[in-house]
Amino acid sequence: MESLTDASLKALSLLVSGDAELWAIISISFGVSLQAILYTVPAALLTAYALAHFEFPGRRTLVSLFHTLLAVPAVVVGLTLYLTLSRSGPLGDLKLLFTQTAMVLGQMALSFPILVAMGHSALQSADRRVWETAHTLGATPLRAMFTVMHEVRYGLFAAVIAAFGRIIAEVGCSMMVGGNILNYTRNITTAIALETSKGQFAQGIALGIVLLVLALVLNYSLSTLRHRLAMQA
Amino acid sequence: MKPPLFLFRHVTKRFGDRVLLNIDEFAVSEGVCTLISGDNGAGKTTLLKIVAGLIKPDSAKVRINDIDMSWAKARARIQRNVVYLHQDPYMLDTSVERNVAYGLRLHKEPRARIYEKVADALRWARLDHLAHRNARSLSGGEKQRVALTRARIVNPSVLALDEPTTNMDQQSRISTYQLIDELRNEGMAILVASHDQTGLTPIADHHTQLISGKLIEAELAFKRSRGTKITRLPR
Numbered sequence: 001m002e003s004l005t006d007a008s009l010k011a012l013s014l015l016v017s018g019d020a021e022l023w024a025i026i027s028i029s030f031g032v033s034l035q036a037i038l039y040t041v042p043a044a045l046l047t048a049y050a051l052a053h054f055e056f057p058g059r060r061t062l063v064s065l066f067h068t069l070l071a072v073p074a075v076v077v078g079l080t081l082y083l084t085l086s087r088s089g090p091l092g093d094l095k096l097l098f099t100q101t102a103m104v105l106g107q108m109a110l111s112f113p114i115l116v117a118m119g120h121s122a123l124q125s126a127d128r129r130v131w132e133t134a135h136t137l138g139a140t141p142l143r144a145m146f147t148v149m150h151e152v153r154y155g156l157f158a159a160v161i162a163a164f165g166r167i168i169a170e171v172g173c174s175m176m177v178g179g180n181i182l183n184y185t186r187n188i189t190t191a192i193a194l195e196t197s198k199g200q201f202a203q204g205i206a207l208g209i210v211l212l213v214l215a216l217v218l219n220y221s222l223s224t225l226r227h228r229l230a231m232q233a
Numbered sequence: 234m235k236p237p238l239f240l241f242r243h244v245t246k247r248f249g250d251r252v253l254l255n256i257d258e259f260a261v262s263e264g265v266c267t268l269i270s271g272d273n274g275a276g277k278t279t280l281l282k283i284v285a286g287l288i289k290p291d292s293a294k295v296r297i298n299d300i301d302m303s304w305a306k307a308r309a310r311i312q313r314n315v316v317y318l319h320q321d322p323y324m325l326d327t328s329v330e331r332n333v334a335y336g337l338r339l340h341k342e343p344r345a346r347i348y349e350k351v352a353d354a355l356r357w358a359r360l361d362h363l364a365h366r367n368a369r370s371l372s373g374g375e376k377q378r379v380a381l382t383r384a385r386i387v388n389p390s391v392l393a394l395d396e397p398t399t400n401m402d403q404q405s406r407i408s409t410y411q412l413i414d415e416l417r418n419e420g421m422a423i424l425v426a427s428h429d430q431t432g433l434t435p436i437a438d439h440h441t442q443l444i445s446g447k448l449i450e451a452e453l454a455f456k457r458s459r460g461t462k463i464t465r466l467p468r
Contacts, residue, residue, distance in 0.1 A: 127323060129319050129323035130323055132282075132287050132317065132319070133322075133323045133325075134335075135312065136285055136312070136315070136316050136317045136384075137316065137339065137387055138312075138313070138339050138340065138387055140339075143339060151325065151326055
């Protein structure tokens with residue numbers, strides 16, 4: 001087993017030399033997570049707006065449900081999706097198990113409650129006067145919704161960043177429904193888990209560095225947005 | 234005499250057990266400024282929002298062009314014609330220019346035409362020097378002028394103003410009254426809700442008091458002849 005120093009030096013060398021396998025893993029990770037976020041954001045924000053803006057029976061229960069779903073472990077989502085997509089499952093005929101599509105679906109399921117819960121909080125904090133001003137100046141309900149979203153955009157960006165941070169760093173769901181296939185479904189987290197189990201730490205450390213840098217960038221973006229939110233308030 | 238633009242009849246609104254509004258008749262007429270006074274919580278804001286189509290009454294009829302219809306049926310028409318201004322107007326988090334352009338951009342007018350109209354409107358309100366400032370950084374009086382300009386540019390028939398001069402210094406109040414007076418002279422119907430009965434009388438043609446949910450005709454404390462410019466406030 002290599003020492004931590006040796007492994008770290010090798011990791012840096014892999015990153016700097018542009019190792020093809022390493023960068024393929026990184027690009028799969030970003031590709032899958034960005035797709036998942038892009039597909040989830042519209043439906044999640046519409047749901048958040050409906051929960052924040054309309055009164056209907058069961059609204060509070062739904063809000064509580066989404067907050068509860070925040071705590072569901074990724075492996076549970078992975079297990080549910082695995083059973084659904086496996087050959088004997090209800091969607092088995094689609095043959096999606098161990099594909100990037102399955103990983104995207106899993107990450108969509110993980111990011112949806114985060115986007116709804118955080119989006120709902122941001123939209124609920126919107127001043128009622130925004131909606132009234134938009135309406136009285138002639139906005140349609142759809143246009144008024146976009147105006148309200150624009151006014152709380154920093155809170156909504158924060159929700160997107162938090163959801164992206166969660167899905168790009170999850171391992172359980174991607175491992176179960178992706179299958180960790182090299183150059184196809186192996187992403188940063190599943191690769192780290194695999195390399196560590198083999199006692200090969202260099203690639204794991206290199207990928208860990210990428211995740212750490214990403215976490216740093218996301219956290220910096222979040223704190224900047226929070227600062228802007230505070231200024232807005 | 235011209236018929237009113239809108240004649241609201243049998244307007245009721247309850248909050249729980251409390252009857253907030255129980256109004257038999259309320260007319261909104263072209264070129265007339267009506268002052269609605271009443272204590273805090275009397276229902277002035279609720280009445281204005283019902284008139285602007287923003288709050289649903291428990292019951293109400295509206296007569297438009299001699300045709301009676303339910304408030305719900307008249308709502309779309311009301312919303313097209315009435316602009317409501319909050320006591321503390323909401324400024325979108327953008328420049329004064331874009332705030333004023335908001336209503337025009339909704340109607341997809343050509344960009345060049347929009348900004349031509351906006352420039353004219355800002356000059357009218359003497360706000361052109363603030364065009365590129367973020368509207369949230371303005372004083373209360375300036376915000377109210379931006380809100381009036383933003384409303385005027387969409388050319389409504391009725392302007393419903395909720396306590397438009399609260400917490401303003403004397404000069405800002407005079408400037409606001411002057412703009413409202415000009416709008417009234419352009420033919421707009423103006424409804425002003427205020428608990429300050431004397432302060433707003435320089436621009437009012439009628440005064441009505443909201444007491445226990447009912448509208449009661451009242452005297453104007455100060456009657457100014459039309460056409461004279463407002464340069465000071467009545468004592």
